[in-house]
Every structure is written in C-alpha cells, then in structure tokens.
Amino acid sequence: MKKTLFLVLLLASFFAKSQKSTLNIIPQPVEIEQFAGLFTLNKATIISYNKVEGRSAAEMLIQKISTPTGFSLKVQEGKNGGIQLNINDVPNEKIGKEGYTFESNTKGVVISANTSAGLFYGIQTLIQLLPKEIEGKELAKTAWTIPSVKVTDYPRFAWRGVMFDVSRNFFSKEDVKKYIDQLARMKFNTFHWHLTDDEGWRIEIKSLPKLTKVGAYRVARYGHFGDRAIPKEGEVATEGGFYTHEDIKEVVRYAQERNVTIVPEIDVPGHSMAAIAAYPELSCNKNPKTFVNPGASIADWYGNGTFKVLYENTLNPSDEKVYEFLDKVFTEVAELFPNKYIHVGGDECYKGFWAADEGCQALMKKLNIRHVEDLQGYFMNRLEKILKAKGKKLLGWDEILEGGISPEATVMSWRGIKGGIEAAKMGHDVVMTPTTFAYLDYNQGENTVDPPIYAGLRVSKSYSFEPVPDGVDAKYILGGQGNLWTEQIPNLRYAEYMTYPRAWALADVYWSPKVSKNWENFSKRMEAHFDRADLAQVNYSRAVYDAIVKTTLKNNKLSLELGSELSDLDIYFTIDDTMPDSFSPKYSKIIELPEGPITLRVITYRNGKPLGHLITLKRAELEKRATKQ
Structure with missing residues (x-):
C-alpha cells in the first residue's frame, strides 16, 4: 500500500x-x-x-x-x-x-x-x-x-517602430496590411511608411495628379540595384503603382484596429527625383528629361560619407513655387494621417545643384549665409511652418540638424547614435534607429550566402542595441525602430525574410526592461518562434545557424577562427576539397591554414543534424577578409 x-x-x-x-x-x-x-x-x-x-x-x-x-x-x-x-x-x-x-x-x-x-x-x-x-x-x-x-x-519605450520603404519597390495595400499585422503581434506600435523617393511616388495627391501619373512608374529593370541601366529615349514606364486616398484610409483604419500609428514620410528636399520627373520646374535645372530612377546608379559615393549626385534629385529651395507645391502635398497628407507626426526625410541632400544655381546664390546673399549647406536649414524651417499650420509636428532624419531647426522638431538618428546624442542634448525628442543595430536591409549572415548588399547586421547585434546612450537624459529618447529599405527587396516574402528574426530582437529591445536582456534566453524564444512562423507561413532568415568565419594575417601566415551566434552548435570544416559533415574535423580552436590554393568548407550541426548553410570560401576570399596583425 x-x-x-x-x-x-x-x-x-x-x-x-x-x-x-x-x-x-x-x-x-x-x-x-x-x-x-x-x-x-x-x-x-x-x-x-x-x-x-x-x-x-x-x-x-x-x-x-x-x-x-x-x-x-x-x-x-x-x-x-x-x-x-x-x-x-x-x-x-x-x-x-x-x-x-x-x-x-x-x-x-x-x-x-x-x-x-x-x-x-x-x-x-x-x-x-x-x-x-x-x-x-x-x-x-x-x-x-x-x-x-x-x-x-508594460513597454519600456513609447515609440516601438519599423519603417517600410515602398518607393524602391511597390507593395500592394494587402501586403502592407499583412506586414502591419505581423508587427502588431510583436507589440510594435509605430509603422513608418516611406512613401516617396527617387524610385517612385506612392501616394495620390489629387491636386497634383502627375505625381502618380508620372512619378509612380518607372521603366522595367532587373538585376542588382545600382547596376541597372537608365531609361532609353522613348522607353515606356510600366513598373510601379500607388495608393489612392481610399487605399490610405483603409490601411490607416486597419493599423488603428491593431493599435499601430502610421507615420507617413514624404522625403524632401533630396531623394525627390520621382517628383521632379513629374514636375521638372521644381528643380534648379528644370530638365524635362528627368526620369523616375529604375535602380540605376545616380550618384558617386566616396566612402567617407560624401557623394556627388549625377542626375538632379533635389528640390530648389529658392523657388517659391516649391513651397506652394509642398503646401498642396502636405495638406492632403495631413488629412489622410491622423497622427501628430509627418516625416519629411531630409537625408542625403546633395547641395551641388544649389551651389551652381543663381536663384540659390541670391537667396544665400539675401539671408546673409555663406555656406550652401545652410539652405537646408532654411528649407526645413519653411517646411515646419507649413506642417504647423496643419497641426502636425516635423520629424526627420538626423541631417535636419544641419543648418538649424526649431526645438520642437523630432530627430530620427540613423547615422549611428551620434546625431541622436547631439539632438537630445539640444532638447529635441529622438527616435534611435542607427544603421549599426536597426537596418533590416543589411545582410544577416555570411556575405557569400545571402544576396550581396553593402553591409551586414546579425540578429545578436540587433539584440544588443541600447537605445539610451550613456550621458543622455532618457526623457528625450522616445524609443527606436528598425528600418527596411527595399532596393533589393522585390516582394513581401523576401521582406519578411529580411525583417525576421531581427525585428523580434528589436521588439525585445523596445518593450522589455533593460535588466532582462539575455541573449541565451532570447535565442531560445527566437527558435521557438521559427516553428510558429513556419505554421503561419511567414518567412524568416536562418542565418543565426550559420558559422562565422574570421581570418587573420600575421607574418604572411593565414589563421582561421570559426564561431557562431548560438552557443550549442558544433562546427565542422574541411580544406581538402571534400564536403564537410559530422565526421569531418570539428573546430575547437584557432588554426593556421596551410599554404596553397585551399578551399574552406564549413557547416554547423546540432545533435548530429546539419543546421546552417554550407559556406564555401576560396583562399583569395579568406585573405581578402583577413585582419592584419
């Protein structure tokens, strides 16, 4: 018993x-x-x-x-x-x-x-x-x-957002609603909708019909963004689309039902090529052959943050007709979006066309300013008055600090956190969204596996983000957001792939207490959500399972270091032109690679089963990525 x-x-x-x-x-x-x-x-x-x-x-x-x-x-x-x-x-x-x-x-x-x-x-x-x-x-x-x-x-931050660029590639309203629904499930409450850029104007402005008749469409092109050809003479623009007023109202209602605020972005004075294609008189040169960019290279970048734009994409700040145009645009935008913010861009504005323009030079003389860069401050202050008259607050990328803005303007810090620190110390409200932690269009893992883009960002790095820098009063940090630029993202399925799991990591960063942050704990939750995403038919990246390959070069000797974001993965490799599996050499410490035309092959396993992508790197690539000691 x-x-x-x-x-x-x-x-x-x-x-x-x-x-x-x-x-x-x-x-x-x-x-x-x-x-x-x-x-x-x-x-x-x-x-x-x-x-x-x-x-x-x-x-x-x-x-x-x-x-x-x-x-x-x-x-x-x-x-x-x-x-x-x-x-x-x-x-x-x-x-x-x-x-x-x-x-x-x-x-x-x-x-x-x-x-x-x-x-x-x-x-x-x-x-x-x-x-x-x-x-x-x-x-x-x-x-x-x-x-x-x-x-x-309860949330740590009031602003928990994701920006979705629909200019570089157009996404239907159903795609946008589905994306918003996914974000709301992770307790994001802000959807920053990037509606205009050089590659397309996506919002109907009834008082300016050519913005969508002309600016919403470009010639069809394929291949890597930036490598595509400019339009040919007489070539018909067929690629694109836009949202009507009714479409916008429908999406806004859908978001409101899910407690998501939509912040629209009309990117000015730079990134305005689509608008200028529709209305060339808004630019300095007034070139009637201005086109909507199909993904061609329109600027030379010099690697230090400076650049030269080859095809004019900037509004003329000295022309009063530009401000009449902006008043019409923002009258309709303000009526469609009930939130208090309108994002006005302000980033990567090339001043070269202004410097060569007689009207801009005359304006500088009238304003008693010596630097052409200060014209952006003049433009932004004029634009802020337009928004204030419509009951809206100006929000812009951190370049709006250049040339001076009013204390009421809100700054979105994207070029690292420096701009955000500067803005907060000046008393501006700040949304932290630095490239180094929050750019969802960056590669997530091994650059030879995913389609190439100019930078990388692993999910563990996104998870490590701290939006309140040391020495900054937290009351000025509204929160943060991830940004998904879509130059290389043609459809929703791939948008999901680039967004997740990094947006899940940022959801933790923006909602959860700082003291609860623990990568091991988050990674287990993340993997459980992989299973859920599979059932929900939501795409995501599995780059977190891939090996991380680092090399160093010292005294002409090449050394190899392998690692992973997850602590419980086994890493196997070969350098003898065989395919690696769980019977191949298991990595345990830094090794010196032999001379000769070797090819490294690496794969990860867990519990005897392969998990990550097979990574294959020839010696030249290993040497190219090596840090010198």
Missing part, C-alpha cells in the same frame, strides 16, 4: 512538473511567474468583456483562433467568460496606457488593462502561450492549453 501511494505521489509530481513549459514570449514580459496547471480552451469557452472598448479585442481574438481550433466561440458582455477581457475601473498606474496584467489558472484567463491597447497586447501574449499550432492556416488536432501564469507587463 505504501509503495502504491509513493508511486501515485511520484507520478503526480512528474505530471505537475511536465505541465510547466518554457514560456517563449516575444517581447519578454516585465514580470512573469508560472505555476502548475493548465487551462484548456474548448468549443464551449466564452470570451467576455466588461466594457464596450473590449469588444473589438474579443472579436479579433476569435478571428485569430477560429480556423486552427475549429471553435465558433461566443462573445458576451460581462465578467463570466472562460477568457475575460477587462478594462480597469480604477487605472493601474504601474502598467500605463499600453500595459496589461494576465492571470491564468485551471479555471480560465483574465486579462486586465487600462485601455483597449493594453487588452490587445495581452491577447498577443495569450496567443503565444497557446500551442504553436494556433498559428496554422488549417484545422489542427491538439489540446488547446494555456499554462497557469501571472504576468504584469
């Missing part, structure tokens, strides 16, 4: 422990505690809301889970549901506007928040606590269980 009782207690203990699962939530909650026991969702479960603001969240939850579960769940007002969505009668000051509390046990789930936004984010946590099959597109047979937990959660 004693043996039987002991066995029963042992089994009970085992099952209690087995009910505790790893909680793979992204972003990591502020406080989370797990207990024994599970709540099981079934076809009789009711979702309740205590105030009308919670009804849309309840309906959105049902919409998300109905297909994989097969349940047609009911929504009702009150506090009697198996899943309760409650707006607090007395605000919980700790969780603020976007936070929530979450309690689940064997009887049900209660999500409480001060606002509907908090409820929405609590629901995203609930979905991540359900089995991964909840992400599927078809009916799944599994136990729909939620572990017993207690969560208190």
Whole structure:
C-alpha cells in the first residue's frame, strides 16, 4: 500500500512538473511567474468583456483562433467568460496606457488593462502561450492549453517602430496590411511608411495628379540595384503603382484596429527625383528629361560619407513655387494621417545643384549665409511652418540638424547614435534607429550566402542595441525602430525574410526592461518562434545557424577562427576539397591554414543534424577578409 501511494505521489509530481513549459514570449514580459496547471480552451469557452472598448479585442481574438481550433466561440458582455477581457475601473498606474496584467489558472484567463491597447497586447501574449499550432492556416488536432501564469507587463519605450520603404519597390495595400499585422503581434506600435523617393511616388495627391501619373512608374529593370541601366529615349514606364486616398484610409483604419500609428514620410528636399520627373520646374535645372530612377546608379559615393549626385534629385529651395507645391502635398497628407507626426526625410541632400544655381546664390546673399549647406536649414524651417499650420509636428532624419531647426522638431538618428546624442542634448525628442543595430536591409549572415548588399547586421547585434546612450537624459529618447529599405527587396516574402528574426530582437529591445536582456534566453524564444512562423507561413532568415568565419594575417601566415551566434552548435570544416559533415574535423580552436590554393568548407550541426548553410570560401576570399596583425 505504501509503495502504491509513493508511486501515485511520484507520478503526480512528474505530471505537475511536465505541465510547466518554457514560456517563449516575444517581447519578454516585465514580470512573469508560472505555476502548475493548465487551462484548456474548448468549443464551449466564452470570451467576455466588461466594457464596450473590449469588444473589438474579443472579436479579433476569435478571428485569430477560429480556423486552427475549429471553435465558433461566443462573445458576451460581462465578467463570466472562460477568457475575460477587462478594462480597469480604477487605472493601474504601474502598467500605463499600453500595459496589461494576465492571470491564468485551471479555471480560465483574465486579462486586465487600462485601455483597449493594453487588452490587445495581452491577447498577443495569450496567443503565444497557446500551442504553436494556433498559428496554422488549417484545422489542427491538439489540446488547446494555456499554462497557469501571472504576468504584469508594460513597454519600456513609447515609440516601438519599423519603417517600410515602398518607393524602391511597390507593395500592394494587402501586403502592407499583412506586414502591419505581423508587427502588431510583436507589440510594435509605430509603422513608418516611406512613401516617396527617387524610385517612385506612392501616394495620390489629387491636386497634383502627375505625381502618380508620372512619378509612380518607372521603366522595367532587373538585376542588382545600382547596376541597372537608365531609361532609353522613348522607353515606356510600366513598373510601379500607388495608393489612392481610399487605399490610405483603409490601411490607416486597419493599423488603428491593431493599435499601430502610421507615420507617413514624404522625403524632401533630396531623394525627390520621382517628383521632379513629374514636375521638372521644381528643380534648379528644370530638365524635362528627368526620369523616375529604375535602380540605376545616380550618384558617386566616396566612402567617407560624401557623394556627388549625377542626375538632379533635389528640390530648389529658392523657388517659391516649391513651397506652394509642398503646401498642396502636405495638406492632403495631413488629412489622410491622423497622427501628430509627418516625416519629411531630409537625408542625403546633395547641395551641388544649389551651389551652381543663381536663384540659390541670391537667396544665400539675401539671408546673409555663406555656406550652401545652410539652405537646408532654411528649407526645413519653411517646411515646419507649413506642417504647423496643419497641426502636425516635423520629424526627420538626423541631417535636419544641419543648418538649424526649431526645438520642437523630432530627430530620427540613423547615422549611428551620434546625431541622436547631439539632438537630445539640444532638447529635441529622438527616435534611435542607427544603421549599426536597426537596418533590416543589411545582410544577416555570411556575405557569400545571402544576396550581396553593402553591409551586414546579425540578429545578436540587433539584440544588443541600447537605445539610451550613456550621458543622455532618457526623457528625450522616445524609443527606436528598425528600418527596411527595399532596393533589393522585390516582394513581401523576401521582406519578411529580411525583417525576421531581427525585428523580434528589436521588439525585445523596445518593450522589455533593460535588466532582462539575455541573449541565451532570447535565442531560445527566437527558435521557438521559427516553428510558429513556419505554421503561419511567414518567412524568416536562418542565418543565426550559420558559422562565422574570421581570418587573420600575421607574418604572411593565414589563421582561421570559426564561431557562431548560438552557443550549442558544433562546427565542422574541411580544406581538402571534400564536403564537410559530422565526421569531418570539428573546430575547437584557432588554426593556421596551410599554404596553397585551399578551399574552406564549413557547416554547423546540432545533435548530429546539419543546421546552417554550407559556406564555401576560396583562399583569395579568406585573405581578402583577413585582419592584419
């Protein structure tokens, strides 16, 4: 009898422990505690809301889970549901506007928040606590269980964004909505929509119809961006598209339902080639043959941040007609986007055409300024007055600091964090989005595996980002965002590949407490979300599994160092022209490579199974990337 009782207690203990699962939530909650026991969702479960603001969240939850579960769940007002969505009668000051509390046990789930936004984010946590099959597109047979937990959660930063460039390649409104939905699931709340550039003008301006009739289309070209040919004489522009006012309103509503604010960007005074193609009189040279760039090289870059533009892409700051044009554009933009910010670009503005223009020189004399660069400050201050008249705040890339801007302007720091530090110390609000941590168009792993681009950024580097620099008052740092430029991104599937998992890492950075940052912990959660993304048919990069190959050259001797972002990978390599596998030499320490025309082949394994891409590098490439000692 004693043996039987002991066995029963042992089994009970085992099952209690087995009910505790790893909680793979992204972003990591502020406080989370797990207990024994599970709540099981079934076809009789009711979702309740205590105030009308919670009804849309309840309906959105049902919409998300109905297909994989097969349940047609009911929504009702009150506090009697198996899943309760409650707006607090007395605000919980700790969780603020976007936070929530979450309690689940064997009887049900209660999500409480001060606002509907908090409820929405609590629901995203609930979905991540359900089995991964909840992400599927078809009916799944599994136990729909939620572990017993207690969560208190709220964001570190108010601005948690991703920028999506639709100028370099056009994306349909359905693509944009799908992308916004994915970001909202990770508790991002800002969608920076880059709508105009040299390669296309994507927003309808009814008072200026040629902006889309001409500026939204370019000649068809293929191949690497920057290597393409300019248009031929008489060649018809057929590639592109734009969003009508109704399209914009639809996307804005869709985002609002998911607590995402859309910040539109109209990039001026540089990056305006598409606008000038439509209205050449806006430029200094007024060249009627100005074209929408199909991805040709229109500038010479000198490697030190300086450049020369070969085809005019800059508005003329001395021409009053330019400001009349801008007033028309921003009148319609302001009406379409209800948020307080409009992004005006301001980056990479080439001043060479201004320096050679008589009108610009006369303006400089009138303003008593000696440097042509100061004309950008004049332009931006004129533009800010236009925006203020429409009830909007000016937001721009860190170049807007050049030439002087008003204290009310908000700065987006992209050229590292230096511009953000400078702006914050001047009293400007700042959004941190440096290339070194947040540029999602950069290569994610080995440059010989993914299609080439000018720089690299691994997910572990993105995860290491700290948006508040030392010595800066945190009150000026609104938050941060990732930026996805699409020169080399022709479709949504590849946009997803470049965005994830780095956007998941940035979601942690912008939402979770600084003290909770732990790469090992995040990488485990990230890998669990790979499985979820597969079921959701969302693309992502697996570059985190690839080996990192470094070489050094000392006294004409080439040494090899191999590593990985994940600590539990085994790395195997060959230099004898054979294909590596788990029986090949296993890397353990820096090795000196022999002389001769060797080819290095490297692959990673875990638990005896290959994971990463096969990397193949000839000696010339190994020498090219070597650091000299």
